[in-house]
Amino acid sequence: MTALGELREEASGILSRLGRMAGRMAGRLPQPRLPRLSRPRFGSPGQLVLFVAFAVVLGAIAHIVSILAMPALAERNAYARLSEMMESNVLTMLADPTPQQQVLPTMDPAFIAAICLYDLSQAPLKVRVPATADYTSVSFYTSEALAFYALSDQAAGRVIELELMTASQKAALPEDEEITAADRLVIESPTREGIVAVRAFVRERGMRDLVRRQLEAATCAPSN
Amino acid sequence: MRLLPLAFTLLIATILGLGVTWFSVTHSRGLDVVRSGAWEGWPRAGTAKADPYARAAVARSGELPLELADGLIFLATTDDAGNPLDGRCETRIVGILPQARLWTLTLTDQDGNLIPNDAGRSGFTSAEAVYRQDGAIDVRLSPRARAGNWLPTGARPRLKVALRLYDAPFSFTSGAADAAVLPRITREACL
Numbered sequence: 418m419t420a421l422g423e424l425r426e427e428a429s430g431i432l433s434r435l436g437r438m439a440g441r442m443a444g445r446l447p448q449p450r451l452p453r454l455s456r457p458r459f460g461s462p463g464q465l466v467l468f469v470a471f472a473v474v475l476g477a478i479a480h481i482v483s484i485l486a487m488p489a490l491a492e493r494n495a496y497a498r499l500s501e502m503m504e505s506n507v508l509t510m511l512a513d514p515t516p517q518q519q520v521l522p523t524m525d526p527a528f529i530a531a532i533c534l535y536d537l538s539q540a541p542l543k544v545r546v547p548a549t550a551d552y553t554s555v556s557f558y559t560s561e562a563l564a565f566y567a568l569s570d571q572a573a574g575r576v577i578e579l580e581l582m583t584a585s586q587k588a589a590l591p592e593d594e595e596i597t598a599a600d601r602l603v604i605e606s607p608t609r610e611g612i613v614a615v616r617a618f619v620r621e622r623g624m625r626d627l628v629r630r631q632l633e634a635a636t637c638a639p640s641n
Numbered sequence: 642m643r644l645l646p647l648a649f650t651l652l653i654a655t656i657l658g659l660g661v662t663w664f665s666v667t668h669s670r671g672l673d674v675v676r677s678g679a680w681e682g683w684p685r686a687g688t689a690k691a692d693p694y695a696r697a698a699v700a701r702s703g704e705l706p707l708e709l710a711d712g713l714i715f716l717a718t719t720d721d722a723g724n725p726l727d728g729r730c731e732t733r734i735v736g737i738l739p740q741a742r743l744w745t746l747t748l749t750d751q752d753g754n755l756i757p758n759d760a761g762r763s764g765f766t767s768a769e770a771v772y773r774q775d776g777a778i779d780v781r782l783s784p785r786a787r788a789g790n791w792l793p794t795g796a797r798p799r800l801k802v803a804l805r806l807y808d809a810p811f812s813f814t815s816g817a818a819d820a821a822v823l824p825r826i827t828r829e830a831c832l
Contacts, residue, residue, distance in 0.1 A: 479654060494699070495704060514755060517757075525747065554807075562706065563699070
């Protein structure tokens with residue numbers, strides 16, 4: 418009986434000593450500092466107004482910066498979408514928009530469109546569009562899809578013939594009376610790369626194939 | 642402890658600023674909007690004179706906007722009373738169109754996708770539409786077949802109508818006041 422009592426005493430002694438040791442160890446560990454995730458408290462109404470004003474000004478800055486940066490940051494703009502499916506300086510017919518897919522958003526389904534991505538770094542570009550059965554237009558865009566020139570068949574006559582070049586290429590043109598005659602339409606591009614969109618109107622749905630064939634005769638090529 | 646309110650303010654400010662940016666590029670195409678009833682047009686959006694909001698909207702959407710010398714687009718997502726265009730309702734577009742060499746009227750869902758239908762019809766051109774005696778058009782947007790100029794809506798909850806005027810002689814140089822009068826959009830009945 419006494420041996421058992423002694424054993425029990427011994428065990429409780431060890432346990433209490435272990436507990437004290439653990440307590441001392443824990444006391445030596447650095448206390449983890451949990452951040453207080455409560456709503457920040459503002460000292461006074463004046464401080465609150467200051468923070469709101471600060472937030473509004475910063476928000477306005479974030480807004481303005483993001484609006485101005487959008488054209489440079491947008492990865493899926495018209496030029497990027499089109500350059501995935503066509504080469505530069507070649508006129509490519511676009512598929513008609515269908516409910517399932519459209520090459521570019523907000524294209525008029527009553528029109529047939531052809532696109533030529535241009536790159537003027539080597540040579541100026543020559544665009545030749547014979548008039549189709551109905552309204553035909555040629556529009557020029559920068560690589561950020563901003564239009565800088567447009568011409569319709571009514572203004573141009575039977576065949577729309579245009580030459581697109583950069584400012585330096587235009588300055589290098591020989592000053593020849595015959596070359597600068599009115600029948601040669603020279604357009605200056607503000608950027609080296611961009612988009613030429615040729616659109617032809619389809620009056621009635623039955624004429625789609627006819628207009629498409631007529632538009633296929635249009636060309637876009639480097640001029641030398 | 643002053644860092645936490647500061648971080649909180651910065652976070653709120655960024656969310657606020659980017660939220661306004663997102664809203665403006667998805668709901669608008671620039672500041673120089675021209676309104677006529679429910680129609681909204683942005684004559685200078687997409688041209689070299691476009692404001693930063695128009696440039697941002699064009700860059701995000703990835704479209705090739707119409708040059709003003711070519712044509713002019715007007716969009717409507719509501720009727721004249723301000724109700725959203727609902728494809729489950731019958732909507733009429735009635736009126737005389739401004740002078741232009743030709744026009745097209747296109748019906749899409751709110752994301753700008755054409756609505757599939759058996760008739761294969763997503764819009765009218767000036768040559769296809771049936772005109773009334775007085776030269777006005779009367780287009781019906783309806784989920785069910787209708788006589789006359791019917792555009793099937795496919796019972797989409799939200800619709801967008803695009804009216805494009807090509808080679809239109811009017812200009813918007815003197816501001817929004819002289820926007821041409823465009824057809825009225827009215828809701829008739831809902832199913």
